[in-house]
Amino acid sequence: MTDPRLLALLHAELDGELDAPGQAELASHLATDPELARLRxxxxxxxxxxxxxxxxxxxAVVLADILAGLPPVRRESVVVPLRAPAAVPTTLPSVAPVTVIRSRRMVRVWAYAASLFAVVGAGVLLQQSGLLTAELAGEAAGTLVQPGASAELLDSVPLEFPGVSGRAQAFRDEGVRLDIELANAEDLRVVVLGGGTEQALAAPRQANGARQQLQLKLPAAAIAAGRVNLRLEAQGRVVGEASLAVQPSGHTRPAEKP
Amino acid sequence: MSDEDAELVQQCRAGNREAFTVLVLRHQKTVYNVALRVLGHPEDARDATQNVFLKVFEHLDSFDPRHRFFSWVYRIALNEAINRRSRRQQPTELTGEEPDQVPGPEAVVAGEQTGKALEGALQRLVAEQREVVVLRHVAELSYEEMAEVLQVPEKTVKSRLHSARMRLRELLAEEHGPVGAP
Incomplete structure (x- = not known):
């Protein structure tokens, strides 16, 4: 059993807090006590x-999960709801608010979006830290935004294709923001063409007709182009296509399509 | 609290989400590693880290800016990890992987076997000892900072750390023979 006083000296030395007299005392004991030297x-x-x-x-998903789990940003004015209830097929279950995360998988989906938004919006350290994988960055092109924002509605089209039900809406929001609501029975890739860019979103299949919300921001150039086109792909094949009119502010808003 | 953290916290309170992102980026590595060393499992550490920062965000208004932000965050991280571990009950090896072969005493003193052996021993410490080891060697805090995080006197921190050091030596010796033996 080591003398508690010597033990205290050993720990103090390891802690870098042993003064000169203590060091001298410890050294003298170490020179004559091999057991103490071994313990040290x-x-x-x-x-x-x-x-x-x-x-x-x-x-990287840690940051993404955190950002996705944050409560929505409160906004004072809501011009247009994200979806038009009357246009939602009654055969599908009602949609939970986009800010309610119902499964870990959905957390991850929004998580990627949130983290990518953080990169674009804040211009901070994500890419420098290597937190974004090339696959993720390429998939969403760094333009996904968090749900919850709202703005002037430019166009709204149904997305009704085999195995797919939903709606796409275009909003004016420092460019064009697309809100896409989807109930899809198989994994989809949503390709968005607008403003001279092509971007893609992953839309994992949803069980039991559940719906998911996707959002995408397009540059102001998309407004000048006048249209944004969507293409839904599953395993390389085109499931369906849609086109939204996006007009400059002040232009007559097209009537909503049924 | 560092000037940078203080400024970021202030911005967060004003509703700046990007400031919160930066705060997460500044501290997530330490929080994740603290959770990993307490919990011993990457998936659990990931979930714990997420919960920690969500709690930080939720309670940011109640944070006292006279204290250091990281002390507050690391306290939350420790509580989260320890509570999560208590709920889990069964301790887990860090990676769930066993070493290919049991190292001899000479292998325990250096190299990657040292790390595996220590990670295993760390999981067998009592919570109080594991806390101080993690704060000292993972979060790299001073004794003063550790005392602030744990809300105990510095001498208590040192006492726990000394006990932990002795216990780790015993555990390593039980498993692999005397530590540092030639």
């Missing part, structure tokens, strides 16, 4: 091992 070596090895434990980079 073992404790030093423990400390060295702990100090050498690698710091693990958190997966």
């Amino acid at each position: 070596a073992e404790l030093a090895a423990v400390d060295a091992g702990l100090a050498a434990l690698p710091a693990v980079e958190p997966p």
Whole structure:
């Protein structure tokens, strides 16, 4: 059993808090007590091992999950609701608010969107930190935004195709914002063409007719082009296509299509 | 609280989401590693980290800016990880993987086997000891900072750390023979 006083000296030395007199006292004991010297070596090895434990980079999805789990930003005025209830097929279950995350999978979907938005909006450290994978960045082109925003409605079209039911709405919001609501029985890739860009969103299949909300921002150039086209793909084949009219502010808004 | 954290917290309170993103980026690695070393499982650490920052966001208004932001966050992280571990009950090896072969005493002193052996031993410490080891060696806090996080006197922090150091030595010796033996 090591003398508690000597043990205290050993720990103080390891903590880097042993003063000169203490060091001298410890050294004199170490010179004559091999057991104490062995204990010192073992404790030093423990400390060295702990100090050498690698710091693990958190997966990119950690940040994405956090941002996706945040409550929605409160807005004072809501011009147009995200979806028009009358246009939703009655055979499908009602849609939960977009801010209610009902499954971990959906958390992840919005999570990617939220993290990508953070990159674009804040211009902060994500890419420097290597938190965005090339696959994610390429898939959404860094333009997804969090749900909850609303603005002037430019156009609204149904998305009714085999195995797919939903609606796409275009809003004016510093460019064009697309809100897409989908109930899809198989994994979809939603390709959006507008403003000279082509972007793609992943829309995982939803069980039991559940709906998911996707959002995408397009540059102001999309307004000048006048139209935004959507293409829904499943396993490389085109499931359906749709086109939305996006007019500059002040132009007559087209009547909503049935 | 660092000037940067203080400024970011202030911006968050004013509704700036991007400021919160930056705060997460500044602290998520430490929080994740604290959770990982307490919980011993990456998936659990991931969930714990998410919960920590959601709690931080939710309670940001109640944070006292006279204190250091990271102390507050790390306290939440420790509580979250320890509570989660208590609920889980069964301790888990860090990676769920066993070493290919049991290392001899000489292998325990250096190299990656050291890390695996220590990670395993860390999981066998009592919560109080594991906390101080994680704050000291993972979060790299000073004793003063550790005392602030744990809300105990500095001498208590040191006492716990010394006990943890001795216990880790014992655990490693039980598993692999004397630590640092030639």
